[in-house]
Amino acid sequence: MTRFERLRLDGVTRQFAGVDALSELSLEIQRGEFIALLGPSGCGKSTALNCLAGLLPLTAGSIWRDDVRLDTLPPERRGFGMVFQNYALFPHMSVQKNVSFGLQMHGVTRAETRRRTTDAIRLVHLEEHATKLPGQLSGGQQQRVAIARAVVIEPSLVLMDEPLSNLDAKLRLEMRTEIRRLHQSLGLTTVYVTHDQEEALSLSDRLVVLRDGRVQQIGTPEEVHTRPANRHVADFMGYRNLLPGRASSGASLLLEPSGVRVKGTPVGSVNDGDPVVAAIRPEDIRLDGDREATVDVVEYQGREFTVEARTDDGLMLHLRTGTRLSVGDKVRVGFPPDRLLLFPAEAS
Amino acid sequence: MTRFERLRLDGVTRQFAGVDALSELSLEIQRGEFIALLGPSGCGKSTALNCLAGLLPLTAGSIWRDDVRLDTLPPERRGFGMVFQNYALFPHMSVQKNVSFGLQMHGVTRAETRRRTTDAIRLVHLEEHATKLPGQLSGGQQQRVAIARAVVIEPSLVLMDEPLSNLDAKLRLEMRTEIRRLHQSLGLTTVYVTHDQEEALSLSDRLVVLRDGRVQQIGTPEEVHTRPANRHVADFMGYRNLLPGRASSGASLLLEPSGVRVKGTPVGSVNDGDPVVAAIRPEDIRLDGDREATVDVVEYQGREFTVEARTDDGLMLHLRTGTRLSVGDKVRVGFPPDRLLLFPAEAS
Amino acid sequence: MTATTVAIRHRLAERGVDRQMLLLVPATVFVVALFVYPFAYGIAVSLQPAEGGLLAAYQAFFADAYQRDTIGTTLAIALPAALLNVVASVPIAYRMRGRFRGKRLLTTILVVPITLGTVLTAEGLLNFLGPAGWFNRFLVTTGLTDAPVRLTNNYWGVFFSLVITGFPFAFLLVLSYLSGIDPSLERAAATLGAGWRQRFFRITLPLLAPGLATTFCLTFVLAFSVFPSAILVGDPSGSTRVISIAAYEAAYVRYDYAGASAAAIIMGAVELVVIAIVLGLRGLLYTGSTAGGKG
């Protein structure tokens, strides 16, 4: 395996039919890092992975491994492993053969191939299905084969495209732990695409948030989670309440349409009078505040409830609470100023 | 559309190469119900949907719509819609054509087909991609086409096989709401496979939990969540802490290996001296208890931390907390007796 | 490696030009060395008739109705035969998609006629369908007809021989192309209310169409260049005087190589026109993976 110290993406761009699917992605990945790519469906995550893997030619930009220019090498010469979003299993090979294929390609000895294949299959709990063909497996089982196939070769860089999307919660948790363990014990570098924020936050060293092919924010999980760079990231990161308003005297804003003033924390440059968007997560809205709201919708989510409530002055809020509420109940809501983020409301 | 009052599965069984993939599934679905199928990967969920849709012949059992025997009808005569786990989009048709296909098959007029197709595409936010072929879409976009294609025909029964697995959290939430809205406004009956417990709990009227092709529990979300029928369901439903022990004097147990006695709530018949398993969720373990534990692993999950801690007497516990902990910290844990469930420890 | 060469390589890669094009080299070298060069010579020969100018051989061909009409005669045999072969293969192959007992045997039997060769086919047609063959004996003995039916030494003899040799050819290809289509697509269509007819015409057929176009081209070429059977079971001076007979006679009876090359090149050109139309239409079709999603 080609070990490296640093992987550098420099303005990596990929267009389809003239439209940017990925636009000027620049990123430096240190050896051993666990990077998660996050963003709405269609934002260019898979495109980024494919470019990195060498499966799509770049429209512009370059990729460097230490001082070697990588983007002209064919995929098989880059020494990366990949879990495909659509699995792309070899339909004519049993689970076993799918998994051992990469080892054979890398000239690993027979005995070792057997051992590592068995281990990888055990890792993803498919011992009983080892001789089945992919077409005879359930969706989740197929996905696990894809994972095993990618990690068994212990590549210097693993690219994973939503590798756990078709697994149940328990298994996902288990696999997540295994992936993290492998990452650490083998000293892999991992670029991981997921739509599961919890997964991204818990696994990764750094997050890259994309939107419409453009990087929105790169940062540690905590940074992205607590200080989203803009309203889109906030929106994406679970700040379900996005309240339009106008900035006024520093860290407060006048909510629209009511004109009520609340305090918040500005992110970026917010000037008095600017239109802003205030963002706050459902779970951050206090239920012991001073503003009255009426419960509209209640959804059960396993011991917690997601609630939609409307304040008297017309604000629609998403809340979360452990207490059972019913439609029509009155609650008193409040916004902790440090949790209410104020973003400039750009046109786009 | 063939409306019905009741759909009855009677001992539906399906084997592959002599092995039961689905075993004696009996279930009565009322019109308008939203049923979620839940269970570990490979437990037979997709098999159940395929049997219901008529895509797999039954090995045994029968399916009835009111008084009509259904399992002998070909799929196109059953009038059900289905979102396939692997999408199965028509590769030669644009998004638009994929979506309108079902309408054309049902002899809907041109104007109406156009209108409903446009609506369905708007529903899944693919307006901009309407003329692309499936091969030109991202994974999540493909999945949304599959959803639009199934719901646009407003079938009397919709079968959805992990329809949101490849969508990001925000979109998933939105789609979930849309699906629920469609279900209600069109009076559909829905059978929904998901690996996302939150989704299952929040969407469905009743849950069916499968394991190894067999039904483990059928009940409302709350029942399944708070009173899992056995340790497997508990395990699957997020009771991550499964502590072996032995029942003693009613509702308490002696933990193994320490022999410490704790109180819990027995589920099923538990006799003194029986081996039992005590189950409790990470978030139900109190951090103001009387048993000391040392933090082993900390994982960040967006404002909450998942923690692994080991008690002095050797118990390994998963906890959840909002306070930032570090490895090596000491915590004091406690088990609320009503949250600690005691299950007989069957052999299997 | 300079930045510009890298950039060029990317530009080229995006337009489909990369190292993998080396895979084309052996075939191209081969065809250029052993076909293009001799063929250019063949064209040159057609342009050097014993008497007359450059295009005299072509002019002679088109000026003589007896020669010119061979184009129409050949098309009148080849187009219906090729069409029938392809069109008949599709439903039979379609019926044989699933697994059932005896499928391999049935496939083998359907494909057997490609092993017959033109001679056995011709002999068999003459023996079986001839005036005193089993077929006519049966018709006459059972009183279905008074006199033997003429099925050989005319258009129908050649047509049958083209069907017997061409059908298995088309069937084998169609069956194989069909097996490459993901069956779950038809299932998806079924859940959308499509009956077999609609599943076939809307899903399977469009995905099969590129293969059908190729199959048609190949069976058409086969039928268009029909030679031995046009003579053996046909009416080689009349209704089955196909263009290859014209070429053959020029070359091997009159030893007029210019005329023969001209006829043969006209033959190729007519085929090319038909095939260009078919492949042009094929270019409008969806060609690509027949998989429908994940997995």
Add this chain to the structure above:
Amino acid sequence: ACSPPESGGGTTGADGPVPDKPTKAVTLNVLDVAGNLQLTQGMIDDFVAKNADIVEKVTYTKATAPELVGKIKAQQDANRVDIDLVLTGVDGLAAGIDQGLWLPLLPTHASRLTGMAAYLPGAAAMQELAGDNGVTVTYYPSGPLIEYLPGKVPNPPKNAQELLDFAKANPGAVQYARPSNSGPGRTFLMGLPYLLGDSDPKDPEGGWDKTWAFLKELDAQITLYPSSTSETMKNLANGSAKIILSTTGWDINPRVLGTVPKEAKIGTLEGFHWVTDAHYAVVPKGVSTDKQAAVLSLLTWMLTPEQQAKAYDKGYFFPGPAIKGVPLTMAPQDSQQAIAEFGRPEYTDLIANNPLEVPLDAKSLVAAFDRWDREIGGSKVKK
């Protein structure tokens, strides 16, 4: 610009004087495009057996005449001729002459080929067609004859008019194969001008008015022209044809083979002339002088009476020998036996008492075929 890839040129070892004997025993590659080996293979094999110092081995290849030219041209253009001896009928011979493929054996080697002096008159006439390019090895007077089953045709036609009348009375009952694909077919075509008294039997374009008119009239009664003589024989045997055209060889041999019932009879039409036929041995240009020497020795051998007697075969090319003084009694035993059983005594008289004519030259024959195809065979389409 467009000459064949590296055409022509002298061949090493092909020029210069031809020795009496090859310097060392050679391998001869024989190509037969006339079905002649049926008659001569025995002669050749015998030669090899007895002259191991001249020919060490022979290989035989069989092909159809038309393709012959292309193959030899390709070899000559590439300066690598590996066919040493070609056995051909008139068609292949003429094509080769036209294309300049053959090595002139005569008069250079006339002195070695002593047997040529003993040619039968008919064979000698046929040899003239070959000019200096080939050597006649077998010969027969051919036809045209009519053939029928006496059970089905009790009163066979005696002349051309009666044949026409018979055809009119029995539509579809008279059959001959397309002349360009059939020996008997073309013999009939070439024999008709004599039967009908046409102005120039050697000029199908200008001198065959009666012939073409006759063929047209006959055509009206003919339902099909098979593409091979065998087909007409089969139809005679199975009853779907009553009278077919034939030749001496096609009369005897198929009855020996069992294709046609033994009881079939032949007839001649009043005033007929034999249109004779022969097989030739030719040597392509480019064959080495050593091999030429071997071929010449072989041909000398083949033109001896003992060897020529083998040409009786089983009536395949009846009678077969090209030279005088070869009675049937010299022929191998099985050959004598077959002819005793299936031959016809009347042939001796017929051959002796009817004029012999050489066939049309190649150009005229092709013109006749072409006209037949267009006006007779091809007319079916328009009907």
Add this chain to the structure above:
Amino acid sequence: MRRSIVASPAAWLVWGTVIVFFVFLTGIIGSVVVNSFGLRWFDSWLPEAYTTDWYGQAWDEFTLLPVLTVTLIVCLLVAGISVLVGVPAAYVLARRRFPGSRFLYLLFLLPILMPPITYGIPLATVLYKYGLAGHLSGVVLANLVPSIPFVILTMTPFIEQIDPAVERAARMCGARTRHVFYRILAPLLVPGILASVILVVVRTVGMFELTFLTAGPDSQTLVVALFYSMSAAGIRAQQSVDAMAVIYCVMMLTLLVVALRFVNPTQLVARVKEDPE
């Protein structure tokens, strides 16, 4: 899905056609086979007597054993080489559009379209010149001229059907192009390769002109003997022609059955998704 082969009118039509086809096929093959064993067969349902002499004669006259061996070798070489050379080219033509790809496609089409009359003799000349004709190699090379394009043309749609993602996955496992071909594409293309090999073999065995033009005395194939017996000058019994035709057919049939034994052409792996009944 539906096992109901029963009774739709369409099914009846299809199976009816198949049965008629079988009846004709049986009649055609049967009448030739019966005739090839017939001593004499005039105006009757069956021959008067039977014999195997025709086979003996054909066998000896054409020294068929070496001819069959040569035929077999030529077939296998031509089929093997045309697959090895043709499939990679078909792959590139199926997967990419590049400037000139249409032209190249046309170029590969021409040898199939153009009758051997137009290039046979100069081709043979070229091969003779370089000493390649006159023996087996010439026959093989000449037969490759239409065979390679034939493989390219038939394989293109098969390759298009395969999801390129599978290849990409193989590359991510470190597979070089060579491995992608041998380990991934080849197994997936088996039905297609098999079909085109069968067809190439059939065409090669039946390719009279090119074979005749380039063969030497020791490299004639069966078709040359067969065409000779069928259409050369001279007299021969129909039965012996039929015997030759039957020998030809039996050889081809053996090849076909062997081919179909090893791989069922309809058993593409995608079929695994089908119901396992």
